[in-house]
Every structure is written in structure tokens, then in C-alpha cells.
Amino acid sequence: MTHQVRTKWLGKMQFESTNPSGDLMTIDAGPENGGEGKGLRPKALMLSALAGCTGLDVASLIEKMKLDVADFTIETEGELTEEHPKTYHTVRVDYHFYGNNLEPKKLEKAVNLSVEKYCGVMEMFRQFAKVEIKIHYHTL
Template sequence: MANNYITTTWKGGMKFESDNPSGHNLFIDAGEENGGKGEGYRPKALMLSALAGCSGLDVASLIKKMRLDVDDFDIKIDAELTEEDPKYYHKVDMNFHFKGNKLDEAKLTKAVNLSVEKYCGVMAMFEKFADVKVNIFFNR
């Protein structure tokens, strides 16, 4: 069983620095409205970046393996927090936007579905607490 070990260190105020098994560090901070200086990622938004990054890596790998012709793609997420504390994302819309002149819509749809249904561990975690809807858009 694989384990990850990170250390998150308080830097004063509401700011923290967190390491990562990749060797890269990131800063986490609250916004000014919550006593921080806005000098880092917000923790809940970072979860959405992890979701997009996890699935994006899967899809990028599958694009390569399937030898698909894609000029570019991005993942846009619109997520809604609960109103009661502790606030968490209970609704998540995840939108994949593929760009290119020779998009194979069927294979790209398959790649996205493989990611969200089989490979992306972050998606598996999100599905434990949120209603996640995935949409795919093709832009030629």
C-alpha cells in the first residue's frame, strides 16, 4: 500500500507552507476577509485543482496512448459549497473543453469516462460527498 507523507508548516498569521512528495512546495493562506493576506491557495479550492489535475493527467495520458489529435484542452469546475458548517462541496460541475480541428469525439468521451469512472482517485473521493456532473465540450 502506497503512503504519501507531507509536512505543512505554519508561517505566521493564516499562512502555511506545505511540501509534496514531488519535492515542490506550495503556500496555503486565507483571504483578507478571513484574516489572511491571500498569499497562497485556499484549501477547498485546492481540492478542486486536485480533482481537475488528477483527471487531466489521466486524459492527457489516454490522448497520447490513443494517438488522438487534440490542440488543447482545459477543465473548468463550478462547485457549490453547503451553507452549514463545516462547509464542503456538495455539487460539482466538471466541464472538459477540447479544442482542435480533428477531434475524435467518441474516443475523447471514452478517455474522460475512463478517468472519472476508473482511474482518478480524487474523483472517487469526491463522489463520496458530492454530486459530481461531468460535461464534455468539443470546440473546432
């Protein structure tokens, strides 16, 4: 399988990029780098891709395991190297589960299946960064 996106320059530091589904997103640099901040930043998009990939896995497993989760968020943070090209050397992924009937052992299994087996973006990140995982449970 091959994924293809098309990215078109809109002027200044702004681009419009397609997704294989045809959806569009805008990419732009911040003012500190000559952009207008009217779009998503490329490196931050990598963190979003990581969160989205593992999030889809975990959401699917929550449904398959019939778990009672009221809400679920993923906070992803990447630390960049000092020298150019700046790359992520450490990435933290915090899973936050909210609900009154959470089952921590099953949710931990769901996260671990994503992290260790299913999430291809997670595996790509592991090729160049240390990935740290934490799970947090919140009662409503």
C-alpha cells in the same frame, strides 16, 4: 503506498506545504478570513486536485489513443453547503477540448475511463458530493 506532506505555519494565516516530490506551495486565507490572499485556498485546492487527477488520466489516454488535440482545459466548480463545516455538495467538471480534428467518441471514452475507473480523487469526491461531468468540443 503512503503519501506524506509537511505543512509549516509561516505566520498569520499562511502555510507552506510540501508535496511528496519535494515541491512547495503556499496556502493562505483570503482577507475576508484574516489572511492576505498570498496563497492557494484549501477548498479550491481540492478542486485543483480533482482537475489534476482526471487531467493526467485524460492526457495519458489522448497520447495512447494518438488523438489530435491542440489544447485541453478543465473547469471545475464546487458548490458549498450553507452550514458549517462548509463542504462541497455538488461539483461540476467541464472538459474543454480544442482542435481541428477532434474525435468526440474517443475523447468521451477517455473522459469516461478517467471518471469511472482511474481517477481516485474523483472517486473520493463521489463519497460526499454529486459530481456532474460535461464535455465541450471547440474547433480552432
